[in-house]
Amino acid sequence: MMTIGRELQRRGHTVYLLGIPDVAHHASKGAVDFAAIGTAEFPPGALDSYLTLIRNVNLLTIRKGIDWAERMSRSLCRDATAAVESLGLDALLVDQCQTEGRTIADLTGVPYLSICNALNLEGDASGETPPPFLPWTPGEGRAVQRFRNRLGHQVFASMMAPIVTQTNKFRTTRRLPLLRNWEECISPLGTINNLTQGMDFPRGIQQRPMFYTGPYLDERPNEVPFPWEQLDGRPLIYASLGTLHTAKWHILEAIAHACANLPVQLVVSLGQWTQEDKTIALPGQPITVSYAPQLTLLARASVAITHAGANTVMEALAHGCPLVAIPLASDQPAIAARVTWAGAGVVVAPGQVTRKRLQRAISTVLEQTSMRMKAAALQQEILQAGGVMAAANVIETVLGDHLALRLNQQPN
Template identity: 80%
Template sequence: MRFGIICPPVPGHLYGMMTIGRELRRRGHDVYLLGITDVASHASNGYVDFAAIGIAEFPAGALDSYLNTIRNVNLLTIRKGIDWARTMCVALCRDGAAAVESLDLDALLVDQCQTEGKTIADLTGVPYLSICNALNLEGDESGEAPPPFLPWTPGEGIAARRIRNRLGHRVFASMMAPIVSQTNEFRKARGLSNLRNWEECISPLGTINNLTQGIDFLRGTNKRPMFYTGPYLDERPNETPFPWEQLDGRPIVYASLGTLHTAKWHILESIASACATLPVQLVVSLGQWTNECKTIQLPGDPLTVPYAPQLALLARAAAAVTHAGANTVMEALSHGCPLVAIPLASDQPAIAARVAWAGVGLVVPPGKVTNTRLRTAISTAIKQSRIRLKVDALRQEILDAGGVVAAANAIETVFTAIAPATNDSPQSVNQVNL
């Protein structure tokens, strides 16, 4: 088969999608990343082909400029993010549909964060599956599961919580309204019916989810099939240089604040100060903007690097201090590494809430970060047997879920099942026999 991949042009989403792409390539499929010029290198690193979209709107260098603008979240950057998404919507619907036809693609794999998949599918007749690289964004009419991006607890049968959660889902839907409006302008111009809401853009064929049920809140309603596969990891060689000889044998605490919201010096200094008085060796992955903005002078002489071979370090670490990005959380748990979560933005507070709920780590909100709190949290994460038991159980669940192999199996199964009827009704869930 010939697959096209559509996802946001940010590392946290591209890493997972390229891992799926590599696995499909290993199985003999052709795979193309449909993206802006600045993400071509991700396709090359992922061993998949590349088709450029939005060349006029997003020339080379546009991505770094945009990411540098939004790395600190406020009302201005949220507005810029919406403007970027609306421009991306038009470019991707237009050029994505053209690429699907010119490349003669058979199916699309669309990140849940990209609402354009349905419109491209409607224009081309090519079916698509949704891929979840963070939290499932689909609403829950029962109110059992809280909305994404908020550190709320599940309903658990409590009426007040369920009402709150349902209202939260409505607020999230209203936030997506500008993208739906922009999409409908494009659809109207091409004779397509209007979308009622953004959730219509999630594939009715189902969603591949990079979490497992043990760390995701239960839902009261599921309108579409959900394939829990765990994180999309493979055995690709990691060429990131690292001074392994400087590891001195003490238990490792690995700290990373991700790839976007990295320049949080007061947090990094508190992490370093906390670890300086513990019998551990701190390894800090600084990220792009932190590494560029000032000279590195952290307390306690931690081992600091611009970028780290994260999977290899998590396999050795006694604990990980993280911004609670989905990739880092699931990668740590897949290696049996307990967590200290400091959620910074986006869906990270919601992911941190799941870390606490699952009992696999502790959460320290960024506004409450102190040396003492972090020292206590890191020490507890390393030493507490209850956390260790929960982490070990979740690690086994992740291994059992199958990861990228299970994701590729589900993708092949779904699209093979609908292949005979693609010309008539490519998106009919009833045609899928799983």
């Protein structure tokens, strides 16, 4: 989002990040303005508590996550509406996961576009596209699969219902019509999607415009230190298992064992584990760093081992790098399913991780020319999609046309 914001600001627009106090530093790093919302419900430190919660997903944490979303919905509807009016904003860009954009737009008359930063959550009544968060495949005209997919979308909608209920409570106080489901919160003007069509499942029904732009890569110089002199010329394997849903230590150890028995050099970005009371000693003496200059390493890597987060997957493919995916939580199993469907890598389920299984998976990706060719083809598709420049073009065109139409409709 900050990458898009910087590009819009470069084009002469004034850009604000509206967020809870803990995200102010993102605005500073992104060189955009910031307006705090939700300060009563989310004092400084609240975000760290939430991220710690969702790193270990279970039924209890899911319930607490929904509680968080309900409180966020309440504060966003209240404070973001006030911020839009006080700042005199002309348009909004709303993360698709945030259901409050519709209500803010209804109250202020300001148009908005939805931004899909990970996986498109919109349902597909045809049953062709499987629901998010599950490693299912497209229906491809098969009745059983389509029925299963439609049922999955209904279950997902029921999971989102408490958030819609919270939003409707607010809408009632402002005498707005009630929302029937969360999908009514997606912008009718469309969604900007950071995947490409080649990395997304086909849809039977597309209710709203979908703009596939590819990933919003931040190509600014990365100041993260890295021991470049330790790279020795062997095929590079880059492993990063995320900063939110971080892998268990045994998975990192299995990756290291697998690479130690191959003629490769492993680089591991540890993320959360640098905060743990652990000795950072992995088999085979890989290069281990707290955080890595990821884009630069992916440009050199032969294989990326990832938790199948949308950002890392698309950044790897943007550099033509095939993948070994170990999906851990949230939408990662669904994104991993798209990796294998696109032919750009293989998946190893977390519960099936062993050093031998990972060694076979890495060897397969290294040796199969078809996977490298598919990753290279997706790299070209991402390049042609346009990334952040294309996203900014869509924003200027769609929202600009809408604002111009609204001005023309106003009485003299």
